[in-house]
Amino acid sequence: MSHLSSQPSQGRSPLRTVQVLGGGSAGSSVHVRSLAGGLVARGVRVTVCAPPELDERYGFTAAGAQFVPVPRRADPVSVAALRAACADADLVHAHGLHAAVRSSLARGKSGTPRRTPLVVTWHTRAYAEGARAHLLRLIERRVARASAVVLGTSSDLVDRARSRGARDARLAPIAFPAPRRPVAPGHDDPDRLKHQARAELGAVERPLLLAVGSLEPHRGYDTLLDAARAWLRLDPVPLLVVAGEGPERGALQRRIDTEGLPVRLVGRRDDVPELLTAADVALLPSRWESRSVLAHEALHAGVPLVATAVGGLPELVGDAAELVPYGDARALARAVEVLLANPGRRAWLRAEGLAQAATWPTEDETVAQILSVYDELTQPLVR
The missing domain is CATH 3.40.50.2000 (Glycogen Phosphorylase B;)
Incomplete structure (x- = not known):
């Protein structure tokens, strides 16, 4: 398998990825911030699509990504904004079910000449009862089957994605930055x-x-x-x-x-x-x-x-x-x-x-693992 380096190959344009956040939970937002910074450092062009308040809170543009504000709603205006952001992408990476459903809609119809690969990370699982539980299963099945690769942050999420029909589901533990040490101005005790x-x-x-x-x-x-x-x-x-x-x-x-x-x-x-x-x-x-x-x-x-x-x-x-x-x-x-x-x-x-x-994957290792998945989906196989 070939791996993308920090510089594009001679004659190749940099890889263009779109990271899509739905509700923007703390875990998924921190992960996308870390991922964006690591990918940009490796020469990847990153666009983050998320509710407008999340850029100020998590600093996607400070990490070197382009930020496109897209409300969490799934109305036609929001989907159109997401479709425009994904139009020139080599790969779309959605984080969570809500983001994945909207990303699937934004990529256009199945069977079109250029169907952008969709990677989905399942960070968590949703809960519902009665009729809503049935609807949730249908949504999970749709997302799993629309994805080229489903990445689960824990083993049970990988099993859940496979049970919903994912063609390719893999364990991909995410890394969060080590918490900063609290420091008050003028005090370090x-x-x-x-x-x-x-x-x-x-x-x-x-x-x-x-x-x-x-x-x-x-x-x-x-x-x-x-x-x-x-x-x-x-x-x-x-x-x-x-x-x-x-x-x-x-x-x-x-x-x-x-x-x-x-x-x-x-x-x-x-x-x-x-x-x-x-x-x-x-x-x-x-x-x-x-x-x-x-x-x-x-x-x-x-x-x-x-x-x-x-x-x-x-x-x-x-x-x-x-x-x-x-x-x-x-x-x-x-x-x-x-x-x-x-x-x-x-x-x-x-x-x-x-x-x-100390045994958990580092941010750098996490970015490398994600990048290898992107590599598989966007580059021809090396014979």
């Missing part, structure tokens, strides 16, 4: 920064637990609040901080107020690395996760992690986290209590987390 973060949250003389993610039903926050009720009997009572926004905020806050739970909802935060390094334990109670950003950051930062044994999490963290069944508040509460009472176990998990993080 990690202990001081940690104390400042804990003081701001109200956890100076009590353990600090941190969960990060959108406030949606599949995140498992109801179970987390059930566990928080059990922590009321501890001395001192730990403070649970949840960073994120979403439709469940009102219901969660009512429970916190009614039950007097030791929980603070702090909304969307830009200082998650600072919060994480201040935490004693990170929590991930989701119904399903693949390559969780929080899991990446927690292990990189040496923060003990308690997570549900779902999706791609077991293969991501190995033995470097405490894994509990999804929806089991008693197991979740007990795992945290044991960690808080056992400094030796926390120190062991810190060391194991750093060792596990």
